Each structure stands twice: as C-alpha cells, then as structure tokens.
Amino acid sequence: MTSSYGTTLRLTLFGESHGPAVGCVLDAPPPGLPVDLGAAARHMARRAPGQAGPWSTARHEADLPEILSGLFEGRTTGTPLAAIVRNADTRSSDYAALLRAPRPGHGDLTGRIRYAGANDPRGGGHFSARVTAALAFAGALALQWLAARGIVVRARVAEIAGVADPSPVDPLGLFSDLSAKPLAAISDEAAAAMSAAIAAARADGDSVGGVVEVRAAGLPAGLGAPFFDRVETRLGAMLLSLPAVRGIEFGDGFACARRRGSENNDRPTPSPDGSPARIRRATNRAGGAEGGITTGLPVVARLAFKPTPSIAREQTTVDPETNAEVPLRVPGRHDPCVVPRAVPLVESAAAFALLDLLLASRATSLP
Secondary structure (H helix, E strand, C coil), rough: CCCCEEEEEEEEECCCCCCCCCEEEEECCCCEECCCHHCCCCCCCHHHHCCCCHHHHHCCCCCCCEEEEEEECCEECCCCEEEEEEECCCCHHEEEEEEECCCCCCCHHHHHHHHHCCCCHHHHHHCHHHHHHHHHHHHCCCCCHCCCCCCCEEEEEEEEEEEEECCCCCCCCCCCCCCCCCCCCCHHHHHHHHHHHHHHHHHHCCCCEEEEEEEEEECCCCCCCCCHHHHHHHHHHHHCCCCCCCEECCCCCCHHHHHHHHCCCCCCCCCCCCCCCEECCCCCCCEEECCCCCCCEEEEEEEEEEECCCCCCCCEEEEEEEEEEEEEECCCCCCCCCCCHHHHHHHHHHHHHHHHHHHHCCCCCCC
16 A cells, blocks of 8 residues: 655655645655745645635645755755645544545545545545645655756646637647636636636536646657656656546547547657757647657646535435435535646646656756
C-alpha cells in the first residue's frame, strides 16, 4: 500500500482530510536548488478551499506549508524534503453517518473493502482531494525548478458543463499565464458562461464537470523511452492520480481516430542548423511526443473531470451492514465543480512528472 510516485525524484503523500495535517516527502531533490516559499504559497492559494466564486466549498484553510526538513537558508540540502499543511476548518460530525451510508461516486465503499474497515471515513480520509494540498506544494517547487531551465507548464479550463473556451491556441506554442484569473479560461465571455453554469447547478443541488488542458513548453527533444517509460505513460500515471479525473488524451487524442494518416501525421521540417535534435514539426497533433519520446514541441494533454459526486440532492445507497437500500443526503461542504481549483493541481502533477523524467534522462543536473 503506497501513495508514492517517481523514480529519480520520489514523492510520497500522507495525511487525511480531517487529520491534523496533510503532507509530502520529496526523496530527494538535488542539493542546492533554490526554493521560493512565497511563490509556492501563491501557487497553493489557487487550489485552496474557500475561494470567491460559485465553484468553491465553504471550507476555509490557510494552506501554508511548514517545512520539516530538507531546506536550509532557502536551498535544498539534498536530503528528504518534508512539508506539512495543517488542517483547521474540519467538521468531522458531518461524516458520522457515512459508516452506514457510503456516498455514491466516492471511495467510501471501496476503501472500506480494501482496508477492511480500518480506513478513516471523515471527509473521505486519505482518498480526499484535501491531500492534494501537499501535491500542490511539491508541484510548486517542480514548477520553479523547471522554469530555471526554461521549461514552462501552464493549464487552463478548456470546458465546463459543455461550455467550451473557444479562444484559439497556437498548437505549436503556449497560451498566456492565466493564474491571476478567478476562472482560468482564455475567453472572459466563456469564463462568465462557465461560472453561470456552475451557479445554476449549485442552486439545483447538483454539480458539473469539465476539461482541463495542460501544456509544457521548452522541453528538450529526446526525453522518454518506448513502452513503460513513454512520456505519455509517465505523465498519465501522475495526472490520472488526481481525484475526479476520468479521462485523458494527448495531443489531438481521440480526434486522431477519425482521421486518415495523411491528415494526422506531423510533418518534420528542416532544422535551422542541421542538428537532428532541432528538427521540428509543421503541426503538433501528437502533442509533443512520438514513439513515447519528446519532439521538442509543447507536450499537450487534456483531462476530463467528472461532476463532484457529493451533491445536495437526495440519492440512494446501500447500508453495508444490512444490505438494505437507504436514502442519502450528503452533508458537509463541497465544490459544485472541481475544475477551477483543479487547474493548479494539473500544473503541479504535470510539472512533477516532467521533472522526474528530466532528472532520469542523461541531463541529470539542474541549475
């Protein structure tokens, strides 16, 4: 039983939604890497609960990281870097009934089976998205360390409740920084329509899902390996670990299945200096990887997030003790849409996976 990811740089997440804290251990970043804790806190604030807007839970948490080890005078020591994020605004009494009424769409029932009833059910325990506060911290550091090498990872809201962000995005480039926007869509008109759809679902006691797109630009060609260490395989394992993700596609994804090869292939174009490593492509339908190895173009992925399963409407479930169907109204405080707060998490997960892949490559050093 493990909650760890990575090969050269390993990340372990720990904690429960209503425990004293959630946290992470990075084992172990190279020594001497600078850490900007202020920038990390700003990144984490984008994921934190209690934000303004119709999409956020009413739970309020400061989400300030406390460093336990691995950092001295603003730089990594090279030993395990451990950090915690304390939980403060918990209401565990809201979840007392879940032992007899597991919530549809959650890990309540499967967790009970997997851990023989020993798991912590309060707020979903270790299954809760609350644990991703620690992932956001690890991702914030990965984003800083990648940026020092000219690698930028950004995500945006591509769709919510069927409302798409129609703004064109250069397939060979990176969209602008959207971190200052309350809802990170390129089009302000689309963001307003998405926000209205979320508010309507909340008023109806329901929830909605959506799609987040992430792009990583500045990666060198040649990262990854066939089969089990493909760029898509490594990224997919990390991105699919995010709560509520139900689908993923790279590049044009499923649209490729509806084309002919002549329409779908990314045609190579001559390199400016004759170097094979600098041969580019006229298009980027593959999403920055061929044969599981980076091409030098932006790596592009899109993730489908399901509607929040905790909704105010009455549902039915089964009491595991009596095997009887029982009515259920889910208590607690929940987002009617997880997508807006998931954007920085997608950036975090993608950045950490790419950093681990970069460290495992021949270029093993970081500035």
